[in-house]
Amino acid sequence: MTPAELPPSLHIDAARARVRLSPADPAFFQDPYPAYRAIRRSCPLFLWEDYGHLCAADAATVDALFRDRRFGREAPGRPPPPERVKPFHDLDALSMLEREPPAHTRLRRLVTRAFVFRAVERLRPRIERVVDALLDALPDRGTVDLLPAYAEPIPVVVIAELLGVPAADAPHLLDWSHRMVAMYRPGRTRADEDAAVAATLAFSAYLRDHLAERRARPREDLLTLLATAPEGEITPDEAVANAALLLNAGHEATVHAIGNAVAAVLGSGLDPAALFATPALTAATVEEALRFEPPLHLFTRTCLEPARVAGTAFRPGDRVGLLIGAANRDPARWAAPDGFDPARAPAPHLGFGGGIHFCLGAPLARLELEVALPRLFARRPGLRSADAPRFADRYHFRGLDALRVTLG
Incomplete structure (x- = not known):
């Protein structure tokens, strides 16, 4: 690694285990891995000054923190949010992602x-039809951005149908979701906050209408499950919050996962026909893509009781960032981790x-990738990148801003 590869904003104080690194540095969000390598070698558990809390960059510590029940998402004593963003935080705080047992257990068990696996597998024929229709709609030749043409529609249609909202409402769902997840972006503006609050209110009203309709006329869908749960399993406000969570999480990350995986395959120089020759090879390629370019790079936890991890003492209320993108490239767990190699010896990424917050939608995301990727490359064997993949300025999400490809 040469200094020229490192982001200009990166400064590592190894002796004090402190790092300055702007998440908005284009050199970083376009390619964070050189910075991750340098940090992991110098101080794998460090204070990220730009965020103001500790972060872990090695696989062993990130894995341990995910599973350590002394760390969670609820933060006792956290100051209330400003009044102007209260509607967003009120909704967010009721989702199972932000709760700890027993509330988390109650909500997750319901959903x-x-x-x-069996419930998700029943969606395979529908996912195949969605994918084939999108492939049929692609032009025979020329250049196209595969994000809006392919990666975005698949997850939003699938999760909308799973919950039971009209797939025709996908543009609204995408717009609300994009505006809401901007709240997690570092350096968000007042305009971002106002847009997120407006989206929260609109999305909540939309979901309340659908949940009320399901209480009156139940169907075979997830909204009915939330709307008609026995008393004590979920409140009406929790039903809205968790429906919003499932819609947002059920497509936002999968869009990035599909786009990132396509870019990884095209950039690898490997033969797609060989990568997707069998279901087993397809599954291995999907897992390697999720390791190589995961759609989420930073997930925070809060210390709930005194703890000591990796030689560092934590007090209740201390926050710690789990750097998934750095951990997934840790050479202590994977040989030559910066290479895309679906044939590598398997290790859990x-x-x-x-832990208890393991992604609930993992089986569905895997299925969507296992359908979308082989069908794309089988139908378009001459597919190639039209220009270098361009990642969006929205760390800690890792997703492309555009994926321009030449069809053939």
């Missing part, structure tokens, strides 16, 4: 039945997190 899990819709995401078990951290792309879906871990």
